[in-house]
Amino acid sequence: MLGVLGDLVEDVVVWVDGPLRHGTDTSARVFRRRGGSAANVAAFAAGRCPVRFLGCVGDDPAGDGLVAELAGHGVDVRATRAGRTGSIVVLIDRSGERTMLPDRGAATLLDTVPDAWLDGLTHLHVPAYSFDGEPVGTAAVDALRRVSRAGGTTSLDASSTGMLAAFGRERFLALAAELAPTLLFANREESAFLGLWADGRPGPERARLAGTTVVTKSGAEPTVVDAPGVAPFAVAVPPVREVRDLTGAGDAFAAGFLAAHLADGDLRAAAAQGHACAAKVLASPGASCAEA
Numbered sequence: 288m289l290g291v292l293g294d295l296v297e298d299v300v301v302w303v304d305g306p307l308r309h310g311t312d313t314s315a316r317v318f319r320r321r322g323g324s325a326a327n328v329a330a331f332a333a334g335r336c337p338v339r340f341l342g343c344v345g346d347d348p349a350g351d352g353l354v355a356e357l358a359g360h361g362v363d364v365r366a367t368r369a370g371r372t373g374s375i376v377v378l379i380d381r382s383g384e385r386t387m388l389p390d391r392g393a394a395t396l397l398d399t400v401p402d403a404w405l406d407g408l409t410h411l412h413v414p415a416y417s418f419d420g421e422p423v424g425t426a427a428v429d430a431l432r433r434v435s436r437a438g439g440t441t442s443l444d445a446s447s448t449g450m451l452a453a454f455g456r457e458r459f460l461a462l463a464a465e466l467a468p469t470l471l472f473a474n475r476e477e478s479a480f481l482g483l484w485a486d487g488r489p490g491p492e493r494a495r496l497a498g499t500t501v502v503t504k505s506g507a508e509p510t511v512v513d514a515p516g517v518a519p520f521a522v523a524v525p526p527v528r529e530v531r532d533l534t535g536a537g538d539a540f541a542a543g544f545l546a547a548h549l550a551d552g553d554l555r556a557a558a559a560q561g562h563a564c565a566a567k568v569l570a571s572p573g574a575s576c577a578e579a
Contacts, residue, residue: 288363289332289545290408290434292341292427293325293417294394295353295366296373300534300572303380318572321356322375323394324414324446327535327574330360331542331564336549339363341404341430343397343423345372350393365404369396383530383569387447395420400430409439410469410549412541415446418462419454431466442470444541445477456481464495470548471501472541478503484513500554504540510558522558527566535574540565 297319304314321330329340340362344350349372358364373392377385399422405411411434417427431441443463445451451459460481463471471483479485482492484503493501493513500514509521543564548557567576 288337288339288407288409289549290339290341290411291325291329292411292430293414294323294373294391295326295340295342295344295357296323296375296391296394297349297353298322298375298377300377300379302572303378320572320575321353322574324416324444324538326357327538328412328542329362330357331539332546333361335546339365339408341365341400343367343369343393345370345393347372367397369393377534379532383533385534391420395423397426398422400426405430405433408434410441410545411439412442412545414444415459416450419450440469442472442545443468445471445473445481448476448480451477451480460492460495467498469500471496471499473503474537475503475505484511489513504537512554512558514554522555524562527569529570531570532572535568536565538574539568
């Protein structure tokens with residue numbers, strides 16, 4: 288079973304029709320969606336493999352709705368309830384690019400992961416957002432260590448350059464080296480920021496994660512898979528008819544990749560499944576496959 292630990296929040300997705308006009312109105316369409324990188328991965332992976340979400344959500348009606356929505360996808364939701372449910376305002380420009388204003392709320396309040404939540408997990412995936420804040424940061428690191436000690440595999444997602452800069456580049460690299468995840472997902476900017484892959488070759492920090500497969504996404508350009516013991520290889524991204532909203536595309540990619548990789552370990556096929564899963568969300572609001 289795949290476990291995913293991290294945020295479950297409400298996304299307020301704003302499709303802006305043009306440049307923001309400071310001090311007055313700007314025409315837009317607004318959508319409310321279930322969000323949170325970890326919850327998104329869990330929802331997209333459900334149906335492809337058994338999956339469990341681990342986290343904390345507010346003890347409020349918004350939290351009730353988010354837990355029910357996620358469980359409705361077939362996810363085994365294990366969530367403590369405390370504080371208020373977090374929200375993220377996601378501004379989407381006409382190119383589909385995102386500007387995010389996060390208020391993670393209760394997502395940072397997970398203070399312990401019971402043994403029962405980890406029972407049966409063969410893999411645990413944690414977006415780096417979960418390291419940014421306490422007590423969830425300590426709980427996430429502890430859960431990753433426990434799964435590894437039990438013989439399971441693990442993965443991290445670099446999440447965002449903004450988060451990495453705030454957390455500390457060196458601090459994240461040291462933590463990743465200590466945790467030694469099986470997989471690390473990053474986009475081109477994150478991989479370059481961390482010094483893991485840039486300009487078509489491994490970066491200066493790559494040796495610190497020598498035992499980790501680094502998967503670097505690059506939008507419509509090929510994804511590069513740099514695995515221990517083999518030459519890095521690229522997997523082409525099939526053309527997509529429409530790109531309106533990039534929210535959740537990276538999470539969908541991780542979900543498709545992980546589900547396929549857990550099935551047979553084929554990294555090239557896993558990347559192809561990641562691309563196929565990500566393609567399904569690019570024309571809809573937020574981390575959803577719904578029609579706008």
